Amino acid sequence: MSRRRVTLADVARRAGLSTTAASMILNGRPDTRLSEDAHRRVHAAAAELGYRPNVAARGLRTAKTLTIGFVSDLVATTRFASGLIKGALEAAENAGHVVLVAETGGDPKREGEAIAALLDRQVDGVIFAVMRARELFVPELPEGTDAVMLNATNARHPAAVLPDEEPGGRAAVRLLVEAGHAEGIALIGQSDEAEGDVFRSTTVARRVAGIRGAMADHGLEFVAEKSIWQWEPQHGYTSTMELLRQCPDVRALICMNDRLAFGAYQAVTEAGLRIPDDISIVSFDNDEVTAYLRPGLTTIALPHEAMGRRAVDLLLGDEPGAETLVPMPVVERASIGPPRGR
Amino acid sequence: MSRRRVTLADVARRAGLSTTAASMILNGRPDTRLSEDAHRRVHAAAAELGYRPNVAARGLRTAKTLTIGFVSDLVATTRFASGLIKGALEAAENAGHVVLVAETGGDPKREGEAIAALLDRQVDGVIFAVMRARELFVPELPEGTDAVMLNATNARHPAAVLPDEEPGGRAAVRLLVEAGHAEGIALIGQSDEAEGDVFRSTTVARRVAGIRGAMADHGLEFVAEKSIWQWEPQHGYTSTMELLRQCPDVRALICMNDRLAFGAYQAVTEAGLRIPDDISIVSFDNDEVTAYLRPGLTTIALPHEAMGRRAVDLLLGDEPGAETLVPMPVVERASIGPPRGR
DNA sequence: AGCGAGCGCTAAATCCTTTTAGCAAGTGAG
């Protein structure tokens, strides 16, 4: 059993120098005038003793702890936050930092307590992540602590990381057009007519704008639009069923997310049609659910891990805070094919 | 903007006492002989100034940081680790602790570094979690630091939290028997004959033992057993297809996990049979994928969150370290019905 | 010879808290 952690004093003693000298050498201070020999001895001593600095003690003096806080409303319910955390963990590790995770369940009281707990531990910065992109309330932070919004925005903290939804929306349309589709394209999940300007979330608004912008640019119009409030498989199923009945000449579906697409798959299959021979489908998110779909669903991915990484880089870097958009990769699988008359 | 964090010295000054007195009062030391009046003044001062102790400084002195480390091989890939983390976070919050999360990807080098980073921050204890239950290598920890294995075991650290698989396995059989099944039960995913004593994981072994034990107790035998290495939907599909061809009198399926069950659903449906009218299905895990199945899949759940909570309680409590088994809840949905001749 | 600068290093202060040792005043017993 290791008796006691080895301290800087131990290293200095073994190297025959003061702790000051040892500290300066180990931290590679630029103005160091210490001799070559001293450097050698200190590094040797540190290595032999297996010295590791005590971060708490250092933090006490420097007010830097090499620790960042990650506060999210929901950690586990979906794969969503997990991806963000994974990316953040990776980037933090690369930067020699470590991550304190706190979950608030969206409850402002718990949020306040969580943040206080993090600040008590002198975190260097905080990442605030939410599931559904929105303007997020953030309590006041002490001066030295910066914050980055992840999938969220906040007036006082302009540094934010969001998926680049507009081009993502355009990409979905482009995939269909490139496959030869021009007529019979339907939109599952959103309808301007039905929803007007009701606000879903920052990102959804941009996604829709991208889709509609691209349609307009190509001079196309949707053959039908289905408004759905909860983007769950069941509603994707019923809406698609309805659509197929009302509108037999539909040849392609843009689903607002993969869960709707999952339901659409069921409806299409049940109607005796085949994907992509009779109907092409493209969707968004690259949700875990896509793993269970045959044929594979072509989808515009939410770049969770990249976003998590980016947030940490932004927090640790010293670029001025601004909104950073992370590209949404196109995941091409097998659900899009050329249109075919039926 | 708050200028500077308020320190204990500020509180003491405002209360007209020494920092010693303030410290003793705020920490509620039992042997305190300080006056009622002093208590009042210190508490008032602390409240007015919004004093929060600096955990790093306290930890420096007490070697306690109210922080625990959570090391896992995979945080995000499946919902698995997320559930564990969520539970751990909850329990830690209740105990006034905070959680440092580190991911190792299963790489021993990263694992070593992650643990070192946690120890540099003086964590009070560490939870080691792995996806697939197994004996886990854990590097030596300093004396004061305890460890709890989560979904894993380790000879040097007997405190471990595992799902209680044996009764879980028995429950699956019981559900079928209670619905009236006695013949035509097949096992999808495991076959003693094909696999012999090959070791999958601690927990799987117990799950199988429970299933086989219950079958034997009821004097039943499987009409077929399908060995499958990778428990993924695709293989569940092909194995079930095969089974239905070879063995038309099958009436119930025990699937080793929900992903296999997902494939089995597809196969059964495609064969023109209905669940549960023609075939009953029961399975394990209560994976997210079950949300997408119609009719709802009856499954024996892996109690991830409860396990995460339990691990923290074990770590923070002072019970002697031992293996703790967390019950697996039966999630009854609609995939089991009475057997019917075809 | 005298002065300033450079060199190689260290003592001491600092960060914030807890803990140990002990001081001064009052009280009760003898």
Add this chain to the structure above:
DNA sequence: CTCACTTGCTAAAAGGATTTAGCGCTCGCT
């Protein structure tokens, strides 16, 4: 009146690092 003890409180040390200020010497220059 003295001694021992209690009461209510504080000074100082400790914990492990970083940072500031500066010491004593040599060298080069005028």
